[in-house]
Amino acid sequence: MTVINAQSLDLTFQTADGPIQALKDVNLQINQGDFVSFIGPSGCGKTTFLRVIAALEHPTGGTVTVNGMTPDQARQARAYGYVFQAAGLYPWRTIGGNIRLPLEIMGYPKSEQADRMKNVLQLVDLEGFERKYPWQLSGGMQQRASIARALAFDADILLMDEPFGALDEIVRDHLNEQLLALWARTGKTIGFVTHSISEAVYLSTKIVVMSPRPGRITDVIESPLPKDRPLDIRDTPEFAALAHRVREGLRAGHSYD
Amino acid sequence: MRSIVPVLTVVAAIIGLWYAAVIPMNIKEALMQAERAGAEVTPASARDRRDAAALGLVMQNSFAIGATFDQDRPRLPAPHQVMAELWDTTIDKRITSRRSLVFHAWVTLSATSLGFAIGTGLGILLAVGIVHSRVMDLSVMPWAIVSQTIPIIAIAPMIIVVLYSIGVQGLLPKAIISAYLSFFPVVVGMVKGLRSPDAMQLDLLRTYSATKTQSFFKLRLPASMPYLFASLKIGIAASLVGAIVGELPTGAQSGLGARMLTGSYYGQTIQIWSALFAAAIVAAALVGLIGLIQRLTLRRMGVTA
Ligand SMILES: Nc1ncnc2c1ncn2[C@@H]1O[C@H](COP(=O)(O)OP(=O)(O)OP(=O)(O)O)[C@@H](O)[C@H]1O
Numbered sequence A: 001m002t003v004i005n006a007q008s009l010d011l012t013f014q015t016a017d018g019p020i021q022a023l024k025d026v027n028l029q030i031n032q033g034d035f036v037s038f039i040g041p042s043g044c045g046k047t048t049f050l051r052v053i054a055a056l057e058h059p060t061g062g063t064v065t066v067n068g069m070t071p072d073q074a075r076q077a078r079a080y081g082y083v084f085q086a087a088g089l090y091p092w093r094t095i096g097g098n099i100r101l102p103l104e105i106m107g108y109p110k111s112e113q114a115d116r117m118k119n120v121l122q123l124v125d126l127e128g129f130e131r132k133y134p135w136q137l138s139g140g141m142q143q144r145a146s147i148a149r150a151l152a153f154d155a156d157i158l159l160m161d162e163p164f165g166a167l168d169e170i171v172r173d174h175l176n177e178q179l180l181a182l183w184a185r186t187g188k189t190i191g192f193v194t195h196s197i198s199e200a201v202y203l204s205t206k207i208v209v210m211s212p213r214p215g216r217i218t219d220v221i222e223s224p225l226p227k228d229r230p231l232d233i234r235d236t237p238e239f240a241a242l243a244h245r246v247r248e249g250l251r252a253g254h255s256y257d
Numbered sequence B: 001m002r003s004i005v006p007v008l009t010v011v012a013a014i015i016g017l018w019y020a021a022v023i024p025m026n027i028k029e030a031l032m033q034a035e036r037a038g039a040e041v042t043p044a045s046a047r048d049r050r051d052a053a054a055l056g057l058v059m060q061n062s063f064a065i066g067a068t069f070d071q072d073r074p075r076l077p078a079p080h081q082v083m084a085e086l087w088d089t090t091i092d093k094r095i096t097s098r099r100s101l102v103f104h105a106w107v108t109l110s111a112t113s114l115g116f117a118i119g120t121g122l123g124i125l126l127a128v129g130i131v132h133s134r135v136m137d138l139s140v141m142p143w144a145i146v147s148q149t150i151p152i153i154a155i156a157p158m159i160i161v162v163l164y165s166i167g168v169q170g171l172l173p174k175a176i177i178s179a180y181l182s183f184f185p186v187v188v189g190m191v192k193g194l195r196s197p198d199a200m201q202l203d204l205l206r207t208y209s210a211t212k213t214q215s216f217f218k219l220r221l222p223a224s225m226p227y228l229f230a231s232l233k234i235g236i237a238a239s240l241v242g243a244i245v246g247e248l249p250t251g252a253q254s255g256l257g258a259r260m261l262t263g264s265y266y267g268q269t270i271q272i273w274s275a276l277f278a279a280a281i282v283a284a285a286l287v288g289l290i291g292l293i294q295r296l297t298l299r300r301m302g303v304t305a
């Protein structure tokens, strides 16, 4: 079932230096339960595309639907949780308080807030940290807490913009593994922006390769890897072949600038 | 403990300088008295002494140095004289007495507190308006800035006269002057604080479809607290200045400002200085109190360790 459907999407920013075409003729279908990675050089419109899906930007041409609705309606229907590059936890709230934030805003009753908070803390392996303040947690734990916050109201779609970009590789490996486990357990549809080829290949069922000026999709790769992926799958020839194809796609997009 | 040594060093240096300054400031008066008492003074003529350099007089008449610390109406009172007066007018007088500095400080403090409350409330309201409405941003801010460029000493009498003519007097006019001075730092700090959340923080709330009211109470307001407290410290000190200035043009009978004014009418420099010190002590206590509330609040909010 198609969850996100973009049809000939265009987005041009009007800036002081003239118009910038951030997205040009983008067509993409994302199905229920897909793990889709967006990869491409800086400025190719990955963030912009995710923000369009989340109704944080509005396209200047074409259409997007999320669960058959406009992005704005989908947001009202709590269709997605959004994870930003920085954890952005409120320093004046505990981890538990941060996770309750969307629940308070959406008007969940108190007891349900507590239950949901406990659940998602378990999902991201942060049980027992609910009374801690953000500054008492490492960067990786903070980012996990921000994922828990996005999961708290049980949206079907999780949009993540370079959530592990600021973390070191060892922590990142660990979080990637955990993210896969979480995805397997919850069956959510995930849109994931990254700069790392191996991260994209390791995580995704579908890899979207983009290129800049104007931002557009140059390749969409369906991953043949099995759903169950231990970390050492990265040493297999299938993995290497996939990574190679992504790298070629990135190079092709780059060739004429 | 480690911070007490530098502080005491500075205090000692100031007191030393002060005593040193007292000698030349008061030498002419001291010599006048010595002459009347029959002492030998150089130069002998009062006229010559008037035009002589103070330091020269001190050199030539070192016997009179002791007397400079002990004048009744010194040009510059010595530290111990101010302390003695402070002690006398605070500890030794009943606090209901008109001669008690505690009584006068209390009068000024009530105007300060009322003014500070009005100023802070007004400041916060204006800041909320400025942050949420472009029209207010464009229209209020310039006037708030202009209001602070007019010397308070010029505006205070007008406020008092205008309010007197409509029958308002006593505490309120002083409080209004004090509010006039204190609302500004609160507006500036609060606007900055309410705008401190970055685009990502605001986007996050948009993804929850949060209303403006929710964004305000969940994000903007708590984020503004550190800024607010910094402004409140400036605001409370400004409130005190406002209350004192408000006591000057009315010829008020009570309040620290009134003490300073009557002191200057009658050449009671010791009284002026002790009122000045009382004002400084009150200001320090108020700023300290705000600091304490800040620490407690921010700790309860979990922002600081
Ligand atoms: N709000 C905006 N106003 C004007 N231009 C914008 C805005 N947001 C993005 N752009 C421009 O749109 C283009 C795409 O930006 P976008 O942030 O989507 O790239 P990205 O692929 O996420 O890059 P990165 O990998 O560096 O995060 C860039 O040229 C950028 O300068």
Ligand SMILES: [Mg+2]
Binding pocket: A046, A047, A048, A161
């Ligand atoms: Mg980006």
